[in-house]
Amino acid sequence: MIIYKDDEYRLWDAHSHFSNLISKKLKFVLKYLSTYETMDIIFQDWKKNRNLAKERLERNVLFYIKVLDYYQIDKAIHLPVFKLDRKLSYKMNEMFPDRIFGFSNINPRSKTLDEDLLELLEHNAPGIKLHPDFMKFTFKTYQEELVKIFKFCTENKIIILSHTGSHSILKNVIPILKKCDESIFIMGHSGLCPQVDDAIQVAKTCPNTFLEISGNPYTYKFMEAIKDPNIGVERILFGTDIPSLNPRVEIEKVLCLPISVEEKRLIFSQNLETLMKTFLKSKFKD
Amino acid sequence: MNKILEVNIPDYKLFDFHRHISNIESFDKNLKEFNIGSFCLMPSMIDNDFEDISNYINKIKPFVKKYADRAIIFGALDFIKGYEDNLEILMEQSKEINIKGIKLHPEQIFKIKKDNLEPYFKALSEILGNNIPIYIHMDWPLLEENRYAPNGKKNTFNKIVTFFPDFKYIMGHAGGSGDYLNVWKSCKKFSNVYIETSMAPVTSTLSEVVWKIGPKRLLFGSNYPYCGTSIELIKILCMYQVSDADKKAILESNWEVLFTE
Numbered sequence: 001m002i003i004y005k006d007d008e009y010r011l012w013d014a015h016s017h018f019s020n021l022i023s024k025k026l027k028f029v030l031k032y033l034s035t036y037e038t039m040d041i042i043f044q045d046w047k048k049n050r051n052l053a054k055e056r057l058e059r060n061v062l063f064y065i066k067v068l069d070y071y072q073i074d075k076a077i078h079l080p081v082f083k084l085d086r087k088l089s090y091k092m093n094e095m096f097p098d099r100i101f102g103f104s105n106i107n108p109r110s111k112t113l114d115e116d117l118l119e120l121l122e123h124n125a126p127g128i129k130l131h132p133d134f135m136k137f138t139f140k141t142y143q144e145e146l147v148k149i150f151k152f153c154t155e156n157k158i159i160i161l162s163h164t165g166s167h168s169i170l171k172n173v174i175p176i177l178k179k180c181d182e183s184i185f186i187m188g189h190s191g192l193c194p195q196v197d198d199a200i201q202v203a204k205t206c207p208n209t210f211l212e213i214s215g216n217p218y219t220y221k222f223m224e225a226i227k228d229p230n231i232g233v234e235r236i237l238f239g240t241d242i243p244s245l246n247p248r249v250e251i252e253k254v255l256c257l258p259i260s261v262e263e264k265r266l267i268f269s270q271n272l273e274t275l276m277k278t279f280l281k282s283k284f285k286d
Numbered sequence: 287m288n289k290i291l292e293v294n295i296p297d298y299k300l301f302d303f304h305r306h307i308s309n310i311e312s313f314d315k316n317l318k319e320f321n322i323g324s325f326c327l328m329p330s331m332i333d334n335d336f337e338d339i340s341n342y343i344n345k346i347k348p349f350v351k352k353y354a355d356r357a358i359i360f361g362a363l364d365f366i367k368g369y370e371d372n373l374e375i376l377m378e379q380s381k382e383i384n385i386k387g388i389k390l391h392p393e394q395i396f397k398i399k400k401d402n403l404e405p406y407f408k409a410l411s412e413i414l415g416n417n418i419p420i421y422i423h424m425d426w427p428l429l430e431e432n433r434y435a436p437n438g439k440k441n442t443f444n445k446i447v448t449f450f451p452d453f454k455y456i457m458g459h460a461g462g463s464g465d466y467l468n469v470w471k472s473c474k475k476f477s478n479v480y481i482e483t484s485m486a487p488v489t490s491t492l493s494e495v496v497w498k499i500g501p502k503r504l505l506f507g508s509n510y511p512y513c514g515t516s517i518e519l520i521k522i523l524c525m526y527q528v529s530d531a532d533k534k535a536i537l538e539s540n541w542e543v544l545f546t547e
Contacts, residue, residue, distance in 0.1 A: 005292065031490075032467060034490075035489065035490045036490050036527070037526045133435070138434070166428055166434060166435060166436050166464065167428075167433065167434050167435055168434055189463075192463040193425050193459075193462065193463050193485065194425055194427070194428050194436070194463065215463065215487050217459075217484070217487070217512075217513045217517070218512055218513065219512075219517065220511065220512050220513075244488065245487065245488060245489075246489045248520060249489060249517060249524070252293070252514065252517045252520050253517055255516075256517055257514075
């Protein structure tokens with residue numbers, strides 16, 4: 001929760017990451033994935049912090065909580081960076097079910113796709129992340145597999161969030177969403193700069209889609225989406241993309257918009273809260 | 287529960303290296319709200335300025351008149367036309383709106399080959415001199431042959447700098463959303479490269495420029511009216527482990543070296 005000009009805002013972050021790779025030895029690699037400030041939160045008191053928990057997985061969940069606390073984030077969707085981070089997400093759901101929505105990830109190219117999907121049920125995952133770049137797929141070339149994933153997710157109350165902005169033509173997700181019109185699809189980064197128009201087009205065409213705004217600098221496009229009668233402020237989600245991006249910058253993207261305090265509250269938390277409550281139902285822990 | 291820092295607008299005049307025109311009243315209001323003294327005005331792809339340079343000249347004239355002592359105008363080349371036509375295009379922009387620099391936008395679809403670019407840079411040298419600043423928007427188009435992956439600095443910006451090393455270059459939007467890591471390396475490789483900060487997705491990479499190269503290569507830009515000026519300002523104000531003096535240089539005075547002989 002933050003206070004800005006005497007107004008209180010809860011922060012529900014629709015886009016955050018952490019990794020089970022946290023270790024001092026890998027600090028040189030982590031600097032490509034994380035801000036220096038976030039690394040300092042973790043590594044400054046390393047001797048003390050490494051003893052937060054005996055088990056590595058548990059310790060990394062507590063590190064993530066430290067980062068959320070530092071940036072005053074009330075609740076967050078956690079998205080695995082690598083396949084090995086799925087376990088971290090599942091552990092988060094176990095340890096902090098009322099604060100973290102630990103998503104899994106599914107690669108449509110996986111040779112064990114059926115097993116991967118069943119794993120979601122086994123761990124009661126509230127959502128999955130897709131990443132066309134890391135997973136080397138496009139919405140067109142893997143349409144059949146993606147339809148299968150989207151249908152499975154819809155039947156089992158699982159939200160889908162994809163990286164957008166590169167590595168696939170975003171508009172090619174529309175035929176998939178037309179076939180799976182009850183799927184909840186969050187466009188991470190709202191298409192960044194190169195695909196922001198496509199993201200807005202998808203949002204206009206497919207009513208169960210959401211625009212998550214981390215990393216996207218085009219505030220004039222956010223306003224276009226907010227004013228569009230086929231999208232509206234209720235489908236815009238706040239995200240920080242921690243630890244890669246600077247949360248203060250991402251917070252300002254909402255605070256500076258020429259909209260009411262109530263509308264800012266929708267973006268900062270209420271839209272995601274409504275989505276979680278209505279779609280996840282029993283999986284949602286308040 | 288804590289208060290978060292409000293954007294403290296510095297009490298010194300800011301220099302905004304990347305602005306576009308808008309409604310003139312809103313433009314003026316924004317300058318006052320953020321204490322912006324002087325600024326560069328750039329052609330915009332969103333506003334079709336590169337397609338219709340004559341229209342750009344007409345649109346920008348009222349701003350040139352109103353902000354004669356505060357605005358530095360950037361012009362455009364027409365890559366559909368050849369050398370002779372571009373001599374005229376540059377002359378017209380020089381005469382009508384007194385351009386002091388050129389902006390290149392990747393969606394102008396020019397080939398990054400020395401032979402292809404040479405006539406345009408020759409025209410620039412002849413009309414404006416070869417010491418002028420060239421601003422290059424980053425975020426190159428996502429193309430099928432590139433599997434929709436962003437085209438990086440190495441194959442774009444850095445190549446152009448290597449082809450025509452006499453000019454001064456500004457890397458727009460700190461590399462853009464496609465290739466924002468390690469922008470300090472381009473500064474290290476080329477002494478004539480500067481980084482403009484608007485739309486920078488990450489603040490860490492800006493801090494790295496200060497730590498590894500020094501504060502003088504960063505230029506604050508707002509990309510008004512397409513981005514929020516407070517967002518762009520806060521990126522500089524919250525740069526990690528960077529002194530207030532260095533932030534002041536980025537916001538206020540680093541631009542000066544680009545317009546001296």
